[in-house]
Amino acid sequence: xxxxxxxxxxxxxxxENAPRVDEAxxxxxxxxxxxxxFFPHLRFELSAAETALLDPAxxxxxxxxxSLNATTGxxxxxxxxxxxxxxxxxxxxxxxxxxxxxLDRLLPHYAAHLHTPTTSLRLHRxxxxxxxxxKDDTRLHVDAFPSRPVGEQRILRVxxxxxxxxxxxxxxxxxxFDTLSARYLPQxxxxxxxxxxxxxxxxxxxxxxxxxxxxxxxxDRMKADADYQRNGQQESIEFPPGSxxxxxxxxxxxxAMTGQFMLEQTYLLPVSAMxxxxxxxxxxxxxxxxxxx
Ligand code: SIN
Ligand code: FE
Numbered sequence: 001x002x003x004x005x006x007x008x009x010x011x012x013x014x015x016e017n018a019p020r021v022d023e024a025x026x027x028x029x030x031x032x033x034x035x036x037x038f039f040p041h042l043r044f045e046l047s048a049a050e051t052a053l054l055d056p057a058x059x060x061x062x063x064x065x066x067s068l069n070a071t072t073g074x075x076x077x078x079x080x081x082x083x084x085x086x087x088x089x090x091x092x093x094x095x096x097x098x099x100x101x102x103l104d105r106l107l108p109h110y111a112a113h114l115h116t117p118t119t120s121l122r123l124h125r126x127x128x129x130x131x132x133x134x135k136d137d138t139r140l141h142v143d144a145f146p147s148r149p150v151g152e153q154r155i156l157r158v159x160x161x162x163x164x165x166x167x168x169x170x171x172x173x174x175x176x177f178d179t180l181s182a183r184y185l186p187q188x189x190x191x192x193x194x195x196x197x198x199x200x201x202x203x204x205x206x207x208x209x210x211x212x213x214x215x216x217x218x219x220d221r222m223k224a225d226a227d228y229q230r231n232g233q234q235e236s237i238e239f240p241p242g243s244x245x246x247x248x249x250x251x252x253x254x255x256a257m258t259g260q261f262m263l264e265q266t267y268l269l270p271v272s273a274m275x276x277x278x279x280x281x282x283x284x285x286x287x288x289x290x291x292x293x
Contacts, residue, residue, distance in 0.1 A: 006035045006173055006252070007237050013041045015098050018105035027106055031156075032279045034177050034251040036237070043242035044098065044160045044263060050091050051164050053084060054261050056123045064129055066121040068092040092119045092263070099158040099265040113273035114156070118266045125260040126169075137256050139223040140174050140232060142281070143249040144215035149208040153268040154280060155250040161241050163261040168238040174253025175233040178284050184221050185288055188214060211282050215250065222253065251281050 008030045012019040019027070027037055046054075059066055063077035066088060075089045096119045104111040126138065133139070143155050161169045174180065222228060234253070239245055247254070271280045278284075 003175065003233055003235075005235060006176075007038050007235070008035050009038045009040060011041060012039055013043075015042065015044075015102045018102075018108075028109060028275050031107075031246065031248060032274055032276050034248060034279075036173055036252060036254075037246040038237070038239070039244040039246075040240065041242065042160075042244040044095060044162060044244070046091070046162055046164070049087065053088055053091065054123060054162070054164060056125070056128075058084060058088065059123050064122075064124065064131070064135075066092065066123070068096065068119040070096045070117040070119060088121065092121050095119055095160070095263045096265055103156075103158070103267070109275060110156075110269055110273060113269055114267040116153075116266075116268040120264045120266070122262045122264065123260070126256055126258055133223055134220060136223065139229055140172055140234060140253045140255045141219050141222050142177070142180075142215065142251060142253055144212065144219040146216060149212040150215075150250070150268065151209045151211065152271050152282060154248055154271060154274065156246070156267045156269050157249045158244065158246050158265040159239070160244045160263045161239050161259065161261070162263055163241040163259065166241060167259055167261075168240045169259030169262060170257040171237050171239065172234045172255040172257060173237055174255075177251045177253075177281050178288070179233075180222075180253060181218065181281070181285055182288055184218055185285075185292065187221060188217050211285065214285055215281065 008027075010019055010027070031037060058079055060077045060079045066075070066077040068075050068089065070093065075085070075092070078085045078088055096117055100114075100117070103114060143157075144150075159169075161167075163169070225232075232253075236257075239259075271277045271282050274280060
């Protein structure tokens with residue numbers, strides 16, 4: 001039996017207003033269940049001058065992507081110092097502002113709570129930037145980053161394929177979070193709070209909660225598990241140029257298989273700001289750990 005799709009397609013074309021209710025029954029409910037909201041015709045228009053910036057040579061060779069911290073204005077990962085740097089900064093900021101206005105309309109319940117925006121411009125073709133298996137996003141994973149512990153925050157991401165040559169971005173999307181975490185939970189080493197304290201004291205990492213510890217383990221174990229990668233429940237989905245998709249990437253297993261040129265906007269959201277906090281990975285894991293003891 002094939003599982004029902006976890007992609008919710010919404011035919012909506014404008015950033016400047018929210019889909020009507022009959023177009024998207026409840027985007028909040030679908031997102032919080034870990035589904036992907038897919039807007040096949042929500043294009044982020046680039047000018048000819050902006051399209052000329054779609055060149056992997058503009059990325060600092062030491063970095064995977066160009067990124068903007070919209071709060072501080074800090075732009076990182078640009079390899080050039082000329083006027084193209086300012087043009088890239090303006091493009092990335094425009095994407096940040098556009099997604100922010102759109103989310104405020106699409107998910108008004110979240111509006112006052114979204115914070116810590118990070119915008120990323122991904123210019124490399126998937127598979128051409130060499131990396132370790134741990135950073136290999138062609139393997140199914142949920143997002144968890146060693147340098148960015150999140151604690152009680154969710155990771156909400158807005159992706160857009162800006163490829164000017166017609167290349168789709170091909171993803172695999174996996175199962176619901178609770179079945180995923182239930183499978184890996186028995187393999188997890190016990191969490192030792194003293195370890196997090198020690199790492200923090202040594203300034204090796206920012207303070208990492210039991211949740212962050214678990215999510216890093218889950219991320220790594222999924223990526224290292226060849227059987228799960230091949231046989232785990234999953235579906236493929238092609239995101240064409242001119243399309244947008246949104247998900248909680250800490251919850252929705254995903255893998256990016258092919259494609260080039262994408263904008264991606266990250267926001268953090270407190271679990272307490274969700275409509276159904278009990279669906280968060282934080283609360284799911286707490287329940288599963290409690291049930292195991
Ligand atoms: C990821 O977030 O894992 C990669 C997304 C992408 O490059 O499409
Ligand atoms: Fe990811």
